[in-house]
Amino acid sequence: MRLELQDIRKSFNRIEVLSGVDLSVTGGEILAIVGENGAGKSTMVRVISGAHPPDSGQILIDGEPVALRRPEDAMQRGIHVIYQEFLHNIFPHLSIAENLFVRDDEGRFGSLFVDKRKMRNEAMQVMEQIGLKVDPDAPAQSLSVAELQMLEIVKSLSHNIELLVLDEPTAALDEKEASRLFLLIDSLKKEGIAIVYITHRLEEVMRIADRVIVLRNGRVTLDRLTKTTTASEIVAAMVGRSLEDFYPKESHVTGDTAVKVSNAACADKFKDLSFIVRSGEVLGIGGVAGCGKGEVLRALFGVNPLSAGALALEGRTVEVKSPKQAIELGIGYISPDRQAEGLFLKQPIFDNVSIVSLDEFVALGVIRSAEEKERVEAVVKGLNVRFIHRDAEAGSLSGGNQQKLLFGRWMMKKPKIMLMEEPTRGVDIGAKAEIYKLINAQAKSGTAIVLVSSDLPELIAMSDRVLVMREGKIVAELSGVENNQSNILHYALGSNT
Amino acid sequence: MNATILKLVKDARAAMMLVIVATAIAIATPIFLTTGNLLNIVLASSVVALLAAGQTYVIILAEIDLSVGSILALSGVATALVLQAHSVFIGLIAGIGVGVLAGLINGLLVTKARMPAFIATLGTMSVFGGLTLYITQGNPISVDNGLFLDIGQANPLGVPFPAWIVLAALLCFGFLLSRTRFGRHIYAVGDNPEAARLSGINVHWIKISAFVISGMLASIAGFILTARLSTAEPTAGMGEELSAIAAVIIGGTSLMGGRGALLGSFIGAILLGVIDNGLNLLNVSPFLQGVAKGLVILLAVFIERNSDVMQLFWRKIQKDPVGRRFPEKPVPDEGNKQKEVRY
Ligand SMILES: Nc1ncnc2c1ncn2[C@@H]1O[C@H](COP(=O)(O)OP(=O)(O)OP(=O)(O)O)[C@@H](O)[C@H]1O
Ligand SMILES: [Mg+2]
Numbered sequence: 063m064r065l066e067l068q069d070i071r072k073s074f075n076r077i078e079v080l081s082g083v084d085l086s087v088t089g090g091e092i093l094a095i096v097g098e099n100g101a102g103k104s105t106m107v108r109v110i111s112g113a114h115p116p117d118s119g120q121i122l123i124d125g126e127p128v129a130l131r132r133p134e135d136a137m138q139r140g141i142h143v144i145y146q147e148f149l150h151n152i153f154p155h156l157s158i159a160e161n162l163f164v165r166d167d168e169g170r171f172g173s174l175f176v177d178k179r180k181m182r183n184e185a186m187q188v189m190e191q192i193g194l195k196v197d198p199d200a201p202a203q204s205l206s207v208a209e210l211q212m213l214e215i216v217k218s219l220s221h222n223i224e225l226l227v228l229d230e231p232t233a234a235l236d237e238k239e240a241s242r243l244f245l246l247i248d249s250l251k252k253e254g255i256a257i258v259y260i261t262h263r264l265e266e267v268m269r270i271a272d273r274v275i276v277l278r279n280g281r282v283t284l285d286r287l288t289k290t291t292t293a294s295e296i297v298a299a300m301v302g303r304s305l306e307d308f309y310p311k312e313s314h315v316t317g318d319t320a321v322k323v324s325n326a327a328c329a330d331k332f333k334d335l336s337f338i339v340r341s342g343e344v345l346g347i348g349g350v351a352g353c354g355k356g357e358v359l360r361a362l363f364g365v366n367p368l369s370a371g372a373l374a375l376e377g378r379t380v381e382v383k384s385p386k387q388a389i390e391l392g393i394g395y396i397s398p399d400r401q402a403e404g405l406f407l408k409q410p411i412f413d414n415v416s417i418v419s420l421d422e423f424v425a426l427g428v429i430r431s432a433e434e435k436e437r438v439e440a441v442v443k444g445l446n447v448r449f450i451h452r453d454a455e456a457g458s459l460s461g462g463n464q465q466k467l468l469f470g471r472w473m474m475k476k477p478k479i480m481l482m483e484e485p486t487r488g489v490d491i492g493a494k495a496e497i498y499k500l501i502n503a504q505a506k507s508g509t510a511i512v513l514v515s516s517d518l519p520e521l522i523a524m525s526d527r528v529l530v531m532r533e534g535k536i537v538a539e540l541s542g543v544e545n546n547q548s549n550i551l552h553y554a555l556g557s558n559t
Numbered sequence: 560m561n562a563t564i565l566k567l568v569k570d571a572r573a574a575m576m577l578v579i580v581a582t583a584i585a586i587a588t589p590i591f592l593t594t595g596n597l598l599n600i601v602l603a604s605s606v607v608a609l610l611a612a613g614q615t616y617v618i619i620l621a622e623i624d625l626s627v628g629s630i631l632a633l634s635g636v637a638t639a640l641v642l643q644a645h646s647v648f649i650g651l652i653a654g655i656g657v658g659v660l661a662g663l664i665n666g667l668l669v670t671k672a673r674m675p676a677f678i679a680t681l682g683t684m685s686v687f688g689g690l691t692l693y694i695t696q697g698n699p700i701s702v703d704n705g706l707f708l709d710i711g712q713a714n715p716l717g718v719p720f721p722a723w724i725v726l727a728a729l730l731c732f733g734f735l736l737s738r739t740r741f742g743r744h745i746y747a748v749g750d751n752p753e754a755a756r757l758s759g760i761n762v763h764w765i766k767i768s769a770f771v772i773s774g775m776l777a778s779i780a781g782f783i784l785t786a787r788l789s790t791a792e793p794t795a796g797m798g799e800e801l802s803a804i805a806a807v808i809i810g811g812t813s814l815m816g817g818r819g820a821l822l823g824s825f826i827g828a829i830l831l832g833v834i835d836n837g838l839n840l841l842n843v844s845p846f847l848q849g850v851a852k853g854l855v856i857l858l859a860v861f862i863e864r865n866s867d868v869m870q871l872f873w874r875k876i877q878k879d880p881v882g883r884r885f886p887e888k889p890v891p892d893e894g895n896k897q898k899e900v901r902y
Contacts, residue, residue, distance in 0.1 A: 365757065389759035403757055406750040408817040417747060417758050420740045427739045471758075 063124060063140065063224040063256055064088045065110070070119035072105055074458070077450055079105045080116070081280040087273075089224065092247065092257045094271035094288070096264070097300055098490040099462030100448035101277040103260050104146050107229050110258070111143040112136040140224030144214045144231060146260075146461045146488065147401055152210055154203035159185035161202045162217055188216050192246050206351045207234040207399070215246065226250060227258040230461065232266060233488045234398070236351055236516035237551065244270050262462070262490050264293045276300050301492045311523050312502045314342035319377070320510035321479055323362070326371030331357035332534035335371070339479070339510040344501065346525030347514045348550045354534040355514045356398060359481040362512075363395040364388040375479065389418060394477035396468055398484040398514075404468040407457030411449055412438045414456045414467050419475045441470040444500070446493055461488040469497055473504075480504060483514040498524060518547050530554050572862045573810045573826040576855065580830065584837035591840055598719060602787075604832030605721040606631070606796070609780040610803035611810070611824040612732050613773030618807050619736075620749040620769050621816025622669060622676035627777040627803060629687035630661045631796030635781035636691050639700040639791035647707045654782045655775055661687055662774020666767030684800070695793040702789050711786030721783045725825075728776060733821040745769065750817030805852065806831055809859040830855065 065087050072080040079102045087093040097103050108114040110121075112130035120127050123139060130136045136143075145151070153161055159181050163171060171177045185198035194212050196205060205213065211231060218226060228247075232240045247257055247270060259271060267274050268288055276284035276299040284291070284299035320341040327333040332354035339345045347355040361368045364382040372379055375391060382388045385395070397403040406414055415438045416423075423433040435452075442449075445466040449459055456467060465488050472480060485501070486494045501524060505511055515521045521528060528545050530538040530553040538553040540546075585591045610627045617624045638654035645653075661683065668679035702708065713720040736742040748755045748765045756762050777796070785791045806827030812819025831852060838848050 363757075385757050386759040386761055395757065397757060402751075403753050406747050406754055406817070408750045409746055413743060413746075417743065417760075420743060424740050427741060429738060429740060429743065431738075 064122075065141075065225055065256060066120075066122040066125075067106075067109070068120040068122065070106070070109055070116045070121075072102075072109060072114060072116050075450065079280050080109070082119070083277070083280065083282055085275055085282065085285070087225070087256045087258055089254045089256045090251055091273065092251055092259055092271045094267040094274040095258060095260045095277060096262065096267060096274060096296060097277035099466070099488075099493060100460040101300075102280040103277055104229055104460060106277070107143055107145070107227050107258075107260065110136065110141060110225075110227055112141075137221070140222050141227070142218035142221065142223050142225070143227040144211070144218070144229060146229040146233075148214050148229075149207070149210065149399070149402065151214065152202050155201055157199050158189075158196060158202055158205065158213065159198035161213060162188070162198075162220060164217075184220075188220055191219075192216060193242060208236070208239040208351050211235065212239075212243070212246075215243075223250075223255060225256045225258070227260075229260045230262065230488055231259075232261060232263065234484070234516070237518055238350055238555070240266075262488065262494075264296060264491070267296070268293065278302070297491060300490070311498075312506070313526055314502070314505045314508075315340050315526050316342045316508070320375065321362075321512075322374040322377075324372045324374075326358075326361065326368050326373065328357055328361045328366060328369050330534075331361075331366070332531070333370075335536060337529060337536065337539075339512060341478075341508045341510050342505050343527070344505055344511045344513055344525050346521045346528040347512065347531060348518070348521050348528055349531035349554045351516070353531040353554070355531050356483050358531075359395060359483055359512060359514055362388070363393055363481055365395075389475075389477070392478035394418075394472040394475055394480045396472060396480075396482040396485050398487065400465055400468050400487070405456050405464055408455050410453045411447075411456050411459065411467065412442075412452045415441055415470050415474060418471055437474060438470075441474045442467075444473070444496070445470050446496060462490055462493065465489050466493060466497075469500075473500060476504070476507070476509070478509060480509050480511045481514075482511065484516065485513070486515075486517070486520065494520075518550060522546060522550070532556060572859055573823050573830060576809070576859065577826055577830045577833065580837070580855075581833055584833065584840070588837075588840045591837060596836065596840075598722070600829070600832045600836045601722045601725075602719050603836065604828045605725045606780045606784055607799060607802045607806055607831060608725045608825050608828035609728055609776045609783075610773075610796075610799055611806040611828045612728050612821055613769075613776035614800075614803045614807050615810070615812055615819055615821050615824045616732075616736065616745060616769040617676070617773050618804070618812050618814060619745055619816060619819045620766055621814070622766065622769070623680065623804065623814075624665060624676065624770060624773045625680040625800050626661065626665060626684040626687055627773060628796035628798060628800040629684045629691065630658050630774050630777040631781040631784065631799065632791075632793055633661065633687045633691045633781070634658045634778035635785040635791040635795055636695055636700055636793060638782055638785055639702050640694075642702050642704045642707055647704060647710070650704070650707065651782060654785075655778045658774040658776075658778020658781070659771055660774070661777075662771035663767065665774065666770035669770065670763040670766050688797075691793045695791075697793060699790040699792050702785065702791070707786055708789050711783070711789065721787065724779065724783055728779070729821060729825055732772070732776075736821055741765075741768070746817055802831055802852075803828070805856045809856060811859075811863065813863075827859075 067083055067085045070080050070083045071078065083106060095103050105114065109116050112133045112135045115131050121130055162185050163181055171181045182198050189196065192212060194209065196209060202210065211234060231243060235243060251257055261267060271288050273287050274291065274296060275282055276296060278300060284296065318341045319338045321339040324336050326335040335358065347358065349355045360366050362373065362382065364384045364387055367383050373382060380391055382391065401407065412435065416434050420429060423430045447463050447466045449463065456464060469485055486497050489497060501511060513521065513524055522545055527539060527541040528550060529536050530540065530550055532554060540549055590596055613627065614624055634654040634657040637657045638650045641653040642650040665680055665683055668674045669676045710720060715723060736745065744760050744765050747758065747760060748762050752762050784795055807824045809827035809830060810823025812823060834851050834855060835848060838851060
C-alpha cells in the first residue's frame, strides 16, 4: 500500500495545528516522524486514522483519493494506529484474550456465545509470535505498560493490516522491551507493511527508520532518507537551532543523609531493601520492567505503604501511610502514568500545576488568584509549555506538554525529597535538556532526588549513583566509571547474560 | 464565527433556553411578566434551586444524591415537632442537624462503605422517607409559632424570604466552589480521584463534605417550605430530587464529573419553574407539563453532547453546499486568526 497526504490542514478552535502537510509512505518502508512537543505529530496520526478528518487537503491510497471520516473507514483499509495514550483503549477488567479480540467483526468465536477456549488458544498463538509470555485469562490490568503496548500491537495484527502507525511506542519501554518491539516492527516491514513511527529518540530513528520527516509548527521542514542525514541536521530542522550539552550533569551531593531506608519490603513487590539518599544527590534506580523499581517510589510516597522495614527522613523515623502524609513530610512524586494518575484533564491548564501548592497562596481557604497565576506562569514559561489559552483544558495539550505540566507541578512545590519515575516521558529533546537543568537546580538547592527511568542514557547521565534492582532486590550499586550501560544491563538481566 | 456561536450555544444553553422560553410565554400571555407572577416563579423554584445547589457539588464529583427529597421532608417534620416545645432557633438547628446527619450518612456509605452513590442514596431515600411517614403517621404537622410563621411570610424589600435564602446560597456556595481551595479539590476529585489522592487530597473527606452540603441545603429547603406553608407535610419534596438533578444537567454540569458550575444549576431550576408557570397560565393540561419539562432536559443534553457534530454539520453546509467530498481550500483569514501563546 502507498499512503499519501497532500496539503493537509487542520485547526482546533481557529488555530492551525497542521498547515499544509505533505507526506507519503509505501509498503515495506519505515517512516519516522519527529518534532517538538505540540508540532502536530499526534494530530497527523489522528488525520490518518480518521479520528480527526482534515479541514482540507487530500488523502490518497495507491493513488486514489479516499475519505477517512471515521476510524472504521481507516481500519477497513488496513490502517491501524497505536495511539500515544493507548491505555484508554484497554479494558482493565477484561481478560487479555478478550481485550485482544474485542473487535471480533467476523464472528470468529461464535456470533452469540463466545467460544472461550478457541479465543484463548488463538490469543496464545498470536502472543507467542512476538514472544509475549502471559496468561491470556489474566485481567489486562495485571500487565505492565510495556506488555499492554505489545498487546495493542498484537491486537492490530489479528486484523488485515497494511499500515501500522505507532505514536511514541517506546516512551514507556525499557531497552530490552524496545529491542523486542524493533524486531517485531522489522518483521512487519519484511511482510510489506508500511510503518509510520513517531518518537523523540533520535537514536531509534537512525537505527530503524528508512526515511525521516521533521514536523515543525505544523509544517514539514525536512524529508530525507536516514542514510543521507545526521542527527544534528534533524535536530536543527526540529528546533531551528543546534543543541549541545544534552545531559548537563552537575554534582551537588552533600554529606547529610536525607533519606534512609532500612530493610524495607512491600507485599510481593520488593523485599529487604536498604539504601540512603543524601541531600543534593540524584540516586538512580535501574532494572527491567517488573523488577520493583517503580514500586519502591510508590511505597515511599505512601501509595502502597511499606509492609515492613523503616524509613527515616533527616534522621527522624517516619511512617508514610498516604500520599497526603508524604507531601506534608516534604516528599513529591511524579507518576509514570500522567493521564491515569497525574493530570486532571478536564481542568484548566494552570489549575493542574498549582494543585499541590495551593496552600502557599490561600488565605482562609480562599485562593489569591493573581498570585496563583503569576507563580504558575513562571513555572510554565520555564518549561516551554505550549498552549493556546491558559483556561483551556489540560487534555487539549499535546502529550509532551502534558508531561511538562506534571513536572512543573512539583517544580513549583519544591519538596525536600523528590521521587520521579520517567519524568521526561514523551518530552522533546529541547525540553528534556530544560528538565535536566531543572533537576540539577533542584539538587543544587539541597533536594534529595530518586530517579527511576527506563531511558538508560538519561539514568546514567543524571544520577550520581545508580542502584540496580532485579526481582525485588538491589543487586548492585554503581557509581563513577562503573555507572555505565553494560554494567547496568549486566546486573539488571542477571549474571548469565 | 460559527464555531464561536456554537460554543456560546453550548456554554450558555441554559440561559439562552430560559430567554427563549420566557419570551415565548411573555408573548403568549401578558400576565407572565407582571411582578406578582415573576415573584411567584421565584418562590416556586426556590426549593428546587436549593436542592440543585447541593446536587451540583455531588454531581461534579461524579456521584448522585437521590435522597434530598426525603431529607427535605424529614427535616421539615423535625423542625415542626421541635417548634411545638422550643424556639425558632432551636427548631432551625434541629432541622439543619437532621440534614447534616443524613448527608453524613450518605457520604459515609459512599466512601467508607464503598457503595455506589446511586444505590446508597436510593436506599437512604427510602429510609428517610419511611422514617418521616412513621414519625408523623402520615399526617401533616402544623406549626403555630408566631415568629416562625412571620419568617415564612416575610417580604423584605418586596421579595419573598425564600428568594433571599436562595440568593444567599447562590453567593455562598458559588464562591465556595469557584474561589476556594475546597472548590478546587471538588473539581479535582470529580475529574480524576486517583490523581487527586496522589496530589495529597483526602478524597473521602471531599466526598463526605459534598453529601453533607447537599443534605444541609435540603434541610434549609425543608425549613423554608414548612415556614411558608405553616405545616410540615410528610410527603413534601417527593420527586423533587429528580427536578433538582434535571436542573443541574440543564445547567451544564456533567454527570461524568469534573465539570460544572452553580449558576447554571440555578438557571436550570428557574427554567423549570418558568415552564411550569407558563403552561399553567396558558391552561395547558397539567399532564402535559411533564412532557414539556422532559423535552427541555433532552434538548439541553442533546446540545451538550452534539455540539461537535453540529459544528461539523454547520461547516459542511457552509463550505460544501453541493455535497462534494473534497471542499476547496478555504481562504485563509489572517486578520481573524488568533495567535498561539508560546512560552
Ligand atoms: N482536541 C484538541 N483541541 C484543541 N487543541 C488541540 C487538540 N488536540 C491537539 N491540540 C493542539 O494541537 C497542537 C499539536 O498537538 P499534537 O498532539 O499533534 O502534538 P504532538 O506533535 O503529538 O506533540 P507531543 O510530542 O507532545 O506528543 C498542540 O498545541 C495541542 O495543544
Ligand atoms: Mg503526540
